Amino acid sequence: MPFFKPLTANVKMTAPISIPCLFMRGGTSRGPYFNRHHLPQSLDALAKVLVAALGAGHRLNIDGIGGGNAVTTKVAMLSPSTDAQADIDYFFAQVNVADHGVDFSPTCGNMLAGVGPAALEMGLVAPTPGETRLKIRAVNTGALIESIVQTPCDPKPRVEYDGATAIAGVPGTAAPISLNFMDVVGSKTGALFPSGHTLEHIDGVEVTLIDVAVPMMLVRAADLGKTGTESATALDADQAFMQRLEAMRLQAGKRMGLGDVTQKVVPKVGLLAPPQAGGCMTIRYFMPWQCHPSLAVTGSMAFAGCMLAPGTIADTLNPITAPTPQLVFEHPMGTMTVTVDYTLTDGQLQLHSAGSVRTARLLMRGELMVPAASWSE
Numbered sequence: 001m002p003f004f005k006p007l008t009a010n011v012k013m014t015a016p017i018s019i020p021c022l023f024m025r026g027g028t029s030r031g032p033y034f035n036r037h038h039l040p041q042s043l044d045a046l047a048k049v050l051v052a053a054l055g056a057g058h059r060l061n062i063d064g065i066g067g068g069n070a071v072t073t074k075v076a077m078l079s080p081s082t083d084a085q086a087d088i089d090y091f092f093a094q095v096n097v098a099d100h101g102v103d104f105s106p107t108c109g110n111m112l113a114g115v116g117p118a119a120l121e122m123g124l125v126a127p128t129p130g131e132t133r134l135k136i137r138a139v140n141t142g143a144l145i146e147s148i149v150q151t152p153c154d155p156k157p158r159v160e161y162d163g164a165t166a167i168a169g170v171p172g173t174a175a176p177i178s179l180n181f182m183d184v185v186g187s188k189t190g191a192l193f194p195s196g197h198t199l200e201h202i203d204g205v206e207v208t209l210i211d212v213a214v215p216m217m218l219v220r221a222a223d224l225g226k227t228g229t230e231s232a233t234a235l236d237a238d239q240a241f242m243q244r245l246e247a248m249r250l251q252a253g254k255r256m257g258l259g260d261v262t263q264k265v266v267p268k269v270g271l272l273a274p275p276q277a278g279g280c281m282t283i284r285y286f287m288p289w290q291c292h293p294s295l296a297v298t299g300s301m302a303f304a305g306c307m308l309a310p311g312t313i314a315d316t317l318n319p320i321t322a323p324t325p326q327l328v329f330e331h332p333m334g335t336m337t338v339t340v341d342y343t344l345t346d347g348q349l350q351l352h353s354a355g356s357v358r359t360a361r362l363l364m365r366g367e368l369m370v371p372a373a374s375w376s377e
Contacts (some may be wrong), residue, residue, distance in 0.1 A: 017375050018367035019053070022118050027110030027358040028169040028294045028333075029071045032368060033118040036079040036091055045376045046093075047102040050075055052374035054095045061097065065368065070287045073097050076111045078119055085144060086137035088119045094265050103265045105188070106214060107138040109297020113177050113358035116147035117159045121362065127157035141187040143213065148178040161361050168334025169294035174359035182353045184213045184301050188266060192349065194256040198311035202248045202255075208313040209256050212305035212351060213298040215267040217252040218313050219245075221284070228273020228282045232291035232332050235284060242289070245269055249288055268299055272306075274317055279328040279335055280307055281318055295331040301354045303329055304338045309349040 022033040032053060040046045051057065054073050055064020066073040075093040082089060092111060094103045116134045119125045125134055132151045137144055150160040163175030185192045189211045199206055208218045221228030224241065235241065249269055253261030261267065269286040276282050285292040285299045292299070304327050306314040326339045339355040 014372040016369040017372055018369055019049075021366065021368040022121055022362060023065065023364040024114040024118060025170070025361045025363060026076070026108075026112065026114030027167065027297060027360070029074050029108060029110035030067060030363075031072065031074040031076065031111060032065065033076045033078065033114060035122055035124075036077040036089070039077060040375065043104060048374045048376060049370055050093055050095050050102055051100045052370040053368055056095050056097065056102075057100050059098050066095065066097065068097060069293075070094070070097060070290050071110070071293065074108055074111050076108075076115060076118065078115060078122065078124060080124055081135075081137050083137045083144075086135040087125050088115060088134055088136045089139050090115045090136050091139040101263060103263070105140060105264050106266050106268075107140040107143065107187075107298060109179065109181075109213065109299075109301070109356070110358065112136065112138070112145060112147070112179060112297065114360040116149040116177060117161070117360050117362065120149065120151065120159050121365070127151040127159070129153050129157050132157070141213075143184060143187055144182045146178075146180040146182070148180075150175040150177075159362075163359070165357060165359055167357070167359055168331065168336065170359065174361055176357050177360055178355065178357055179297065180353055180355040181213055181301055184354055185305070185351055186211050187213050188215050188258065189256055192305065192309065192351075198309060199313065200255075202251050203244075205248065206313065207248070207252065208306055209252055209267070210302055210306050210309075210312070211256070213301035213354070214296075215256055215258065216270055216299065216302040217249055217267050218270045218272055218303070218306050219248070220313055220317065221271040221273040221282075224271070226271060226273075228271050228284060229276060230284070232284070232293050235291045245286065246289065268296070268302075270299065270303060272303075272313055272317055275330055277330055277335070279330040280320075281314060281327075282330045285331065292331075294333040295329060295336050297336075297356050297358065300329055300336050300338045300356060303327075304340055304354050305349065305351055308340065308342055308344070308351065310344075310347050
């Protein structure tokens with residue numbers, strides 16, 4: 001008796017669909033970088049393709065290239081910009097790990113680190129000798145970011161990935177990529193403090209609701225029974241704490257004018273505690289249903305805004321008493337430095353720009369295969 005039943009004549013064989021792809025690490029995140037024009041244009045159809053590509057719906061993403069963690073189920077999609085101020089449009093998708101959810105509402109600053117190199121690798125932008133400056137428009141939020149990529153001549157300009165820059169959460173060193181965020185205030189809500197308050201209470205806990213690069217709810221760790229120095233794994237494992245945090249986040253979303261955020265990854269959540277190793281603040285950043293192993297770039301911008309604005313949660317923990325060009329945040333894997341350009345007028349913060357240095361690495365180039373049934377366009 002055969003070990004398998006032979007296919008009958010009425011079984012239709014359908015070849016998988018191939019999509020040109022760069023697989024890259026961007027900052028402390030990782031995922032595929034696509035040319036947007038190689039993908040379905042409708043968001044419903046696009047979501048189905050990305051779920052299949054990443055293997056969403058399984059905790060290990062065993063049937064796709066996701067890594068079983070929110071920082072490794074991210075997608076960057078690039079195209080020539082339709083904005084006269086920018087060179088590249090960067091469209092981001094956060095694919096869920098264990099279900100078929102795809103969120104197109106946020107952006108990701110770590111994946112952004114790979115956008116400049118990817119645009120150059122794809123031929124969407126021509127490199128210039130020494131370094132290449134690109135203006136990137138984050139489609140999800142409308143933010144404008146300058147990316148500076150090292151492109152030495154060898155003998156023609158090319159992307160340089162090797163270098164001496166280390167970032168916490170990534171082993172080894174690589175070439176620096178400078179990211180300068182402009183017009184970061186009110187990324188989704190149009191206001192620094194969407195609810196109109198620097199401090200307010202949710203379920204009896206004092207919080208700051210802020211929108212700088214990404215909407216966030218910031219809370220003192222001690223007010224939720226935490227030290228703020230716990231590991232990401234330990235925080236994730238405390239289900240009662242995570243459920244309480246989510247209940248508060250849902251209320252924060254409504255107060256920030258974001259509506260029902262049950263299935264959305266914004267607002268994000270941050271825990272704040274006094275610094276332990278010479279930085280400005282100890283922080284834990286939630287994505288939001290899982291603690292980030294280090295820190296998101298966009299999240300660091302929100303923490304910076306909270307640090308600089310008087311009367312916030314951060315101001316009650318470690319007030320900034322003198323002008324400073326940079327802030328250092330302590331996270332589970334080390335530190336992240338954020339450069340800031342701001343003014344304070346009559347106690348009101350004007351945050352002109354914020355920046356960070358990241359690295360990226362091209363891991364693979366080729367074609368990503370998805371089942372034909374996932375492609376509905």
